[in-house]
Amino acid sequence: MKKTALITGATSGIGRATAHEFAKHGINLVLCGRRQQRLDSVQKALSRETDVYTLNFDVRDKDKTFEAINSLPEAFRDIDILINNAGNAHGLDPIETGNTDDWDAMMDINVKGLLYVSKAIIPRMTERESGHIINIGSSAGKEVYPKGNVYCASKHAVLAITEGMRIDLNSYGIKVSAINPGLVETEFSEVRYKGAPNANDTYKGFKALQAEDIAEVIQFAISRPSHVNIADVLMFCTAQASSTIVKKKFNTVD
Ligand code: NDP
Ligand code: 8X3
Numbered sequence: 001m002k003k004t005a006l007i008t009g010a011t012s013g014i015g016r017a018t019a020h021e022f023a024k025h026g027i028n029l030v031l032c033g034r035r036q037q038r039l040d041s042v043q044k045a046l047s048r049e050t051d052v053y054t055l056n057f058d059v060r061d062k063d064k065t066f067e068a069i070n071s072l073p074e075a076f077r078d079i080d081i082l083i084n085n086a087g088n089a090h091g092l093d094p095i096e097t098g099n100t101d102d103w104d105a106m107m108d109i110n111v112k113g114l115l116y117v118s119k120a121i122i123p124r125m126t127e128r129e130s131g132h133i134i135n136i137g138s139s140a141g142k143e144v145y146p147k148g149n150v151y152c153a154s155k156h157a158v159l160a161i162t163e164g165m166r167i168d169l170n171s172y173g174i175k176v177s178a179i180n181p182g183l184v185e186t187e188f189s190e191v192r193y194k195g196a197p198n199a200n201d202t203y204k205g206f207k208a209l210q211a212e213d214i215a216e217v218i219q220f221a222i223s224r225p226s227h228v229n230i231a232d233v234l235m236f237c238t239a240q241a242s243s244t245i246v247k248k249k250f251n252t253v254d
Helices: 013-024 036-046 062-070 100-128 149-168 188-192 199-203 211-222
Strands: 004-007 028-033 052-056 081-084 132-136 175-181 232-235
Touching (some): 013 028, 013 081, 062 100, 132 149, 132 211, 188 199, 211 232
Parallel strands (some): 132 175
16 A cells, blocks of 8 residues: 655755655655745656645644644645654754844744644554654754754754654654754755845855665655664765765865
């Protein structure tokens, strides 16, 4: 029987690449995001390969999140795979000058949004005693770097929540995994730097991970036999050794 995956943040970057990867493997898709045109175009591209349903909601809005997920038609209601991916960094400022709206956005989206989506999906997984939840953390969930403060905190929280989920859902046979990438070339930097013209300089001078690299690892994790859980993965591009050590062509340490 075909499996169904719900992916948050499927309009861009890692989420969209995962949707493409899953479609290749015939997995039915529920694609979530706020940008309807993007959802429509991903749906159009993938509908030739699999069944696709889209949900437009902001994960910060608890009621809308539950409303959207509870509105899924019967054919998409049983989610086998949940990819909690929606999230971003907002700003890169030292703590003393940090912007409280940025802090709210990161905690509300990356942490509370992930919890709301999970809360809406988990009951049908526990009922069926099966499912796989993959939380997209970050290397920022494993180490803290200068000016990373609140983003790092949000991703440390994602890691703690992942471990808590794995413990609490253990008796139901539900797999819980964290995939934690380092630098991935997506719209992430545009969002972090609020569309500044040099936002994409982040990825200059080295070959960053691509969204497809992460999607392939996610596909690997969800395709393991039922007795195998890939619990935690830290992924870097070859040029990256840690959050602060990146070998760049003209500039070895940033
Ligand atoms: P992108 O900016 O390319 O994608 C972010 C996605 O999240 C978009 O689809 C966006 O959709 C969605 N999203 C953002 N805010 C909300 C919201 N309030 N409600 C619903 N959806 C939202 O970035 P990435 O693909 O790189 O990021 C995906 C995940 O990977 C994030 O959790 C990020 O922290 C993590 N990550 C990224 C790394 C990187 O270097 N790029 C490294 C490590 C982890 P829309 O705007 O349509 O709502
Ligand atoms: C995104 C990677 O290094 O910008 O999570 O925190 S980093």
